[in-house]
Amino acid sequence: MIRTLSWAYLAVAYAFVFLPVAVLVAFSFQDGRLPVPPFKGVTLDWYAKVLGNDDLTAALLNSLLVAVVSSLVALILGFLAAHALARVRLPGSALMRGVLIAPMTVSYLIVALGLLNLFNLTGLRLSLLTAGIGHVVVNLPLCFAITYAAMGDHQRSAERAARDLGAPEWKVVTLISAPMLAVPLAAAFFLSVTFSWDEFIIAFLLTRFDVTLPVEIWSMLKSGLSPATNAVGSLVFLVSVTLVILLELTVFRKRP
Amino acid sequence: MSLAAKDRRQAWGLLAPALVWTAAFFILPFFAMIALSFAHMEGREIVRGFDPGNYTRIFTDPVMLEALRNSLEITVVVTVISIVLAYPLAAIIAFRVPACWQRLALLLAVLPFWTSYVVRSYSWLLVLGQNGVVNKTLLGLGLIAEPLEIASTRAATVIGFVHFFVMLLTLTIYANLIQLSPNYARAAQDLGASRWQCFTHVILPLTLPGVITGAFLTFVLCIGDYITPQILGGNTELTLPQLIMLQLGRSGNFPLASALSVVLMAVVTLAYFASSRWLRLDRV
Known part of the structure; x- marks a missing residue:
C-alpha cells in the first residue's frame, strides 16, 4: 500500500x-503563430528564425563571455x-570568512542596486564589464566556500612537505594545491558558469547596449507568446x- | 623574520584580492545604499542628507504596505508548500529507489532546474494561461465550462515558485536523509516504535537542521525575486522587488528604491535570526 x-x-x-x-519544448515545434494548443504540426522554422537572429546570437556570445571570464576571476x-x-x-x-560569504545571503537585486548606484557615482559606464563585476561578487562566495570546504589535513601536509623542500609559495599553489583540488575547483567553476550564464537581474540592471541572453529573452517576452521564445528556451535547456x-559523467564520477 | 610571520604575510597577500573585491563591490555599495536611503528627491534631483521620509512613507503608504504584505504572504506560503511537497519526494528517492538508481532519480528530479530562469516562468504561462494546456485539457474533458483564470494571479506566482523550490529542497533534504545512519531507525523500531513514530521522533528531528536551512534559502531567494511575480503574477498585485524595480524605472527614485531594499534586507535578517538556531549554512 x-x-x-x-x-x-x-x-x-x-x-x-x-x-x-515538456510544454516549452513541444510547442517550439509548433507550426503556427501561438505556442498553445491545439498543436498544428511540426516545423523547424522557429529554430531557423532564432539561429538567424543576430541580436540573439550576439547576446548568446556575450553571455558566454561574461560567464566564463567572471567565473574564472571568482574562482581564482x-x-x-x-x-x-x-x-x-x-x-x-572567522570574521573574514564571514565577510567573504556575506554576499551569498543578500538578494541579487540588492547587490545589483548597490553596484548600479556605485557605478552612477563613479561614472563607470554600464557594459558587459559592469555586469561581470556583479557576477564575480555573487560567485566569489560560492567558489570560496566550495574550495575551502574541500581543503583538508591531507592537503595541508602535502603543501608543508613542498615548502620544506624549498618550493616558493606560487609553486606550492600551482603545482600542489590546485591539482589536488582539481575536482572541487572544476565543480565551483562550472557551477559559477551556470549561475552567471542564467543570471537575469544583475545583468538587466548593469548592462546597457550589449546585453546577455536572459536580458535579450526578457525583451522577447514583451511582445507576447511566440514559438520563437520556446525555441530559444529549448536551445538553452x-x-x-x-x-x-x-559533468556528471566526468568530474563527479570519480568521487568515492 | 620568523617563519610564522612570513607565512602570515604571504597569507594576507593571497587573501587581499578577494577581500578588496568584496569590500569595493559589495560592502562599500551596501553602505552607500543605506546612506542613499536617507536622501530624497526634489524633481529629478537626488538631495542627500538625513531624511527618514522614505521609511515613514514605506510604513504608512498603503501601496508599499500592501507590497510588503504580498511578499511576506507569498514567500511563507511558497516555503511551506515546497517543504511539504519536497520532503516525501526526497524521502522516496532516498529510501525506496534502489541505491544504484538514486543519483539518476535525483538528477532527473532537478533537471528542469537547468532551464533558463526567465524561460521557466514563461513556460508556466503557456501551461496556465487562458488558452494554455491546463485549460484546454480541462475544457476538452468537459470538467469546466469556462477557462480558469490562473495566469496573472497570485496562484500562478505561487505555482511557479513552488516548482523551482521543490527541486532545490529535494536536493538539500535528500543530502540530509542519505547521511543518516540506518541504525537510528533500526534502533527505534527494535524498541517498539511504529513506522510513523520512528519518523516523527527520530528521522524528522535529525533532518530538521537541513530542512530549516533549505527553508531559509527558499525564503531569501523567493522574497527577493522579481521575475516570477512579474511574469506570472500579472500586474494585479505588487511584490517588494517589483515595487523596487518600478521606482528605478518610472521615476528614477533611487533613494526610495534603496530604502525599500534596506527593508527587504531587514526582513531577511529577521528570518535569519528566527532560524539561526538550526541553520547550517556551511553545510549546504
Whole structure:
C-alpha cells in the first residue's frame, strides 16, 4: 500500500516538475503563430528564425563571455583566499570568512542596486564589464566556500612537505594545491558558469547596449507568446543539460 | 623574520584580492545604499542628507504596505508548500529507489532546474494561461465550462515558485536523509516504535537542521525575486522587488528604491535570526 503510494507520488512529482519543460519544448515545434494548443504540426522554422537572429546570437556570445571570464576571476580570488585561510591562523579569520560569504545571503537585486548606484557615482559606464563585476561578487562566495570546504589535513601536509623542500609559495599553489583540488575547483567553476550564464537581474540592471541572453529573452517576452521564445528556451535547456550530463559523467564520477 | 610571520604575510597577500573585491563591490555599495536611503528627491534631483521620509512613507503608504504584505504572504506560503511537497519526494528517492538508481532519480528530479530562469516562468504561462494546456485539457474533458483564470494571479506566482523550490529542497533534504545512519531507525523500531513514530521522533528531528536551512534559502531567494511575480503574477498585485524595480524605472527614485531594499534586507535578517538556531549554512 505505502509502496504503491510512494511510486504514485514519485510519478506525480516528476510530471509536475517536467510539465513546463515538456510544454516549452513541444510547442517550439509548433507550426503556427501561438505556442498553445491545439498543436498544428511540426516545423523547424522557429529554430531557423532564432539561429538567424543576430541580436540573439550576439547576446548568446556575450553571455558566454561574461560567464566564463567572471567565473574564472571568482574562482581564482576564491581559491587563493581559501588557500590562505585554510593554512594560517590569522587574527579575525572567522570574521573574514564571514565577510567573504556575506554576499551569498543578500538578494541579487540588492547587490545589483548597490553596484548600479556605485557605478552612477563613479561614472563607470554600464557594459558587459559592469555586469561581470556583479557576477564575480555573487560567485566569489560560492567558489570560496566550495574550495575551502574541500581543503583538508591531507592537503595541508602535502603543501608543508613542498615548502620544506624549498618550493616558493606560487609553486606550492600551482603545482600542489590546485591539482589536488582539481575536482572541487572544476565543480565551483562550472557551477559559477551556470549561475552567471542564467543570471537575469544583475545583468538587466548593469548592462546597457550589449546585453546577455536572459536580458535579450526578457525583451522577447514583451511582445507576447511566440514559438520563437520556446525555441530559444529549448536551445538553452539543451546546452545546460548537455553540460550537466557531461559533468556528471566526468568530474563527479570519480568521487568515492 | 620568523617563519610564522612570513607565512602570515604571504597569507594576507593571497587573501587581499578577494577581500578588496568584496569590500569595493559589495560592502562599500551596501553602505552607500543605506546612506542613499536617507536622501530624497526634489524633481529629478537626488538631495542627500538625513531624511527618514522614505521609511515613514514605506510604513504608512498603503501601496508599499500592501507590497510588503504580498511578499511576506507569498514567500511563507511558497516555503511551506515546497517543504511539504519536497520532503516525501526526497524521502522516496532516498529510501525506496534502489541505491544504484538514486543519483539518476535525483538528477532527473532537478533537471528542469537547468532551464533558463526567465524561460521557466514563461513556460508556466503557456501551461496556465487562458488558452494554455491546463485549460484546454480541462475544457476538452468537459470538467469546466469556462477557462480558469490562473495566469496573472497570485496562484500562478505561487505555482511557479513552488516548482523551482521543490527541486532545490529535494536536493538539500535528500543530502540530509542519505547521511543518516540506518541504525537510528533500526534502533527505534527494535524498541517498539511504529513506522510513523520512528519518523516523527527520530528521522524528522535529525533532518530538521537541513530542512530549516533549505527553508531559509527558499525564503531569501523567493522574497527577493522579481521575475516570477512579474511574469506570472500579472500586474494585479505588487511584490517588494517589483515595487523596487518600478521606482528605478518610472521615476528614477533611487533613494526610495534603496530604502525599500534596506527593508527587504531587514526582513531577511529577521528570518535569519528566527532560524539561526538550526541553520547550517556551511553545510549546504
